[in-house]
Amino acid sequence: MKTLKFRWGLTGKPSKRSLFIKLFLGFLTIIALLSSFNLIAFTVTTTHTREEIVKYNRLLLGNTVRLYEEQFNRTKSLLFNLYYDPKITALQLSLSMDQMNRQNYLNINQISNQIKSSVSNPALFFDNIIIHFKSGYIVDKSGSFDAVSMFTKELTSDNYSLAFWEQQFNERYEYKIMANDSFRLAPDQYQKELIPVLLNISPRRYQIIAMLDARLMSMMFHDMPGTELAILDRDGHVLFQTSDRLAVDRLAISRETPKQFELDDLYYFLETGQETGFTYITTFPIASINAQMQKLTYTFWLLLAVSVVIGLVVSHIFTRRLHRPVKQLVSSIMGDKPLALGSKINEFDLINEQIQHLLHEKQEILHDLVNQKSLLTHYGYIQRLKRIKTNLGDFKEMGAHTTFRLILYQLKYRSQPMPEPAQKPQQMAYAIKEYISLELSGQYPGSNTFQVESNQILSIIFDHEDSRQLEITLNRLKRVLDRDTKYCLVTIAASSVCHRSSQFGTAYEEVQERILCGKLVEETQILLDQHPSAGSQHSAFIADKENDFYMNLQAGNESICLDLMERMLHHLDTRQESALRFRQFSEGVVAKILAIAESAKINRLEQSELHSLMVHLDDCxxxxxxxxxxxxxxxxxxxxxxxxxxxANDIASYVIDYLEQHYEQDTSLEQVASQLGMTANYLSTLMKDKTGQTFTDHLHDIRLRHAKQMLSSTNLSVQEIGEKVGYRNVTSFIRLFKKMTSQTPGDFRKSSKMNS
Incomplete structure (x- = not known):
């Protein structure tokens, strides 16, 4: 039991082969596989994450370039439209002629409102639009100023002074986007980074300056924390940058510069605008990418560790929940004790219920086996007998018993109803077996009696060599069994004394042969040393009498057959033949009589009558x-x-009479057989057997006899006579007549007249 418990992991540490270890290892394997899959997936993900970050920054740069280019195009379009506005042209003409009138001031007000409308549009990112006339007159969103006040008080810058703007009238370009600068705005000198955009078209009498809000555009077009933006013009000069740390002036940007590269722990992304030709540069710190990757790695390992721990805990709990009821079930089976499972799994409850049921059945079976040990012993002996019949050789020793004899009881049940309580042969056989067992167990301790067939009982008695004592015991059995001879006859056969268990088969064959020596007597027989006679044949007829018996039976000679049968039975009785020989002889004769009767074409009712009589043979x-x-x-x-x-004789006479009366008709064998209700073959055979001639021979004889009479006594032609006797074809009639009489009808008529 300890070995089994250790093997199943029921006590102490679980065995490597226990269900708990197997389940837990299975769960660990699943956890390991899932963890490996996640690790591989994470490795692949981290490999592509850096590429995705780079790709994402390039997409952001492309979007930034698109927005800036669109803004610069809108600004250029608006400035050109404003430049050619008639009100501005008229104002410039009045200023050049120094003839300002009321209409000019109205135009100034309208121009200022128009500028104010554009500046107030948040989608244009204008801080101000300044119309600077060469005469020094300025119009913006607030109204009109002189150039000195505007560029020295209202809008001042270190790089964009009044002299700078006046110098632009002498430059050859017409449209230019300039570098951003920090402008101080009146009245509180608030500083703001602006990008000047100048439109100065020949003959350059006035110029329009648009001030774009650089920081606001940067926030709207490039709002990505951790990145910086720089814009370079076609000559590589910086127009705008979000931080001085970029130091783009030392990058030496050219057409051969790659679109992305790493420098000084920064990732640089470059793209050129399609309309302006400006170079847009964004930077992304490599340390930020590494920090994000490291954060992602830490997060992954943390989640993986938490998942593995949770998986281990859940696996352990689930394994214990599965193992505990299995452990209890195994303990219940090994201890043969019912246990309360207490599982929350329906299948385990069902298995436990079935195990309890099986254990209960096991206890009942063990109890029955203990109480019916004798039945098992009987079964063992029957198995020995079956093995003997299959020639399997010697058997194992039968315990301590070495000297034994077998006694076989052959039961012959009679058809008379049996008394109470043995109303059936099985019940009577059981009663006889119990009586024999009781009688022998008192005289021969350790003996066994059991039923081997429905009509055979076998007893084994041990340590017995006194044949006289056995004969006395069997005679005592005989006196009791003879009381029921009107219900059942018993034949008892005993084997010789055997001294080895290997002789068990020989002893059984001996009693089987000896039981066949029983005689035809109406009492219990005891056969101790009889042997069947050798060379006996089934037929007991005296020489040359068997054929006489069957020939007379075929002729229906009842008295002769009965006399021969009496002599045959007396002959068997004189020779003291066994009941088996009488039985074999009787069955052979009955079978032959039935065959002869069937050959006589008896009907079913007559066959049933003979079979009903044949049943009584078993009672003889x-x-x-x-x-x-x-x-x-x-x-x-x-x-x-x-x-x-x-x-059959009556049928033959009827057929001949019928042919005598209907010979002139077209009569056939089939027609007559149909009228008699039999087959044509049977009628043909019957006529041949009873008359020696076939049906056709009889018909031709009758027809030819009548034809001869007509040929001798009438003057009818041969054809007419042939038709009158049933031959429709005169040629066939002449041929048949000549065949039967060796003369033609004409020759017969001539010879008949000559004789008369």
Whole structure:
């Protein structure tokens, strides 16, 4: 038990082969596989994450370039439209002629409102639009100023002074986007980074300056924390940058510069605007990418560790929940004790219920086996007998018993109803077996009696060599069994004394042969040393009498057959033949009589009559009873055969009379057989057997006899005579007539007249 418990992991540490370890290892394997899959997936993900970050920054740069280019295009379009506005042209003309009037001031007000409308549009990112006339007059969103006040008080810058703007009238370009600068705005000198955009078209009498809000555009077009933006013009000069740390002036940007590269722990991304030709540069710190990757790695390992820990805990809990009821079930099976499982799994409850049911059945079976040990012993002996019949050789030793004898009881049940309580042969056999067992167990301790067949009982007695004592015991059994001979006859056969268990088969074969030596007597027989006679044959007829018996039976001679049968039975009785020999002889004769009767074409009712008589053969237990049986059976069979024979003679006479009356008609064998209700073959055979001629021979004889009479006594032609006797074809009639009489009809008529 300890070994089994250790193997199953029921006590102490779980065995490597226990269900708990197997389940837990299975869960660990699943966790390891899932963790490996996640690790591989994470490795692949981190490999592509850096590429995705780079790709994402390039997409952001492309979007930034698109927005800036669109803004610069809108600004250029608006400035050109404003430049050619008639009100501005008229104002410039009035200023050049120094003829300002009321209409000019109205135009100034309208221009200022128009500028104010554009500046107030948040989608244009204008801080101000300044119309600077060469005469020094300025119009912006607030109204009109002189150039000195505007560029020295209202809008001042270190790089964009009044002199700078006046110098631009002498420059050759017409449109230019300039570098951003920090401008101080009146009245509180608030500083703001602006990008000046200048439109100065020849003949350059006035110029329009648009001030774009650099920081606001940067926030709207490039709002990505951790990155910086720089814009370079076609000559590589910086127009705008979000931080001085970029130091783009030392990058030496050219057409050969790659679109992205790493420098000084920064990732640089470059793209050129399609309209302006400006170079847009964004930077992304490599340390930021590494920090994000490191954060992602830490997060992954933390989640993986938490998942593995949770998986281990859940696996352990789930394994214990599965293992505990299995452990209890195994303990219940090994201890043969029912246990309360207490599982929350329906399948385990069902298994436990079935195990309890099986354990209960096991206890009942063990109890029955203990109480019915003798039945098992009987079964063991029967198994030995079956093995003997299959020639399996010697058996194992039968315990301590070495000297034994076998006694076989052959039961012959009679058809008479049995008394209470043994109303059936099985019940009577059981009662006889119990009585024999009780009688022998008192005289021969350790003996066994059991039923081997429905009509055979076998006893084994041990340590017995006193044949006289056995004979006394069997005679005592005989006196009791003879009381029920009207219900059952018993034949008892005993084997020789055997001294080895290997002789068990020989002893059983001996009693089987000896039981066949029983005689036809109406009492219990005891056979101790009889042996069956060798060379016996089934037929017991005296020489040359068997054929006489069957020939007379075919002729229906009842008295002769009965006399021969009496002599045959007396002959067997004189030779003291066994009941088996009488049985074999009787069955052979009955089978032959039935065959002869069937050959006489008896009907089913007559066959049933013979078969009903044949059943009584089993009740014949004496020679006198056999004689009485054969008197009835042979008389019935001979009477039926004789009646069939007479019936056949009547049929033959009827057919001949019918042909005499209908010979001139087209008569056939099939037609007559149909009228008699039989087949043509049977009628043909019957006519041949009873008359020696076939149906056709009889018909031709009758027709030719009448034809001869007509040829001798009438003057009818041969054809007419042939038709009158049934031959429609005169050629066939002449041919048949010549064949039967060796003369033609004409020759017969001539010879007949000459003789008369």
């Amino acid at each position: 237990l004496t020679v006198e009873q056999l004689q009485q049986f054969f008197r009835q059976f042979i008389s019935a069979a001979a009477g039926i055969i004789r009646a069939k024979k007479n019936e």
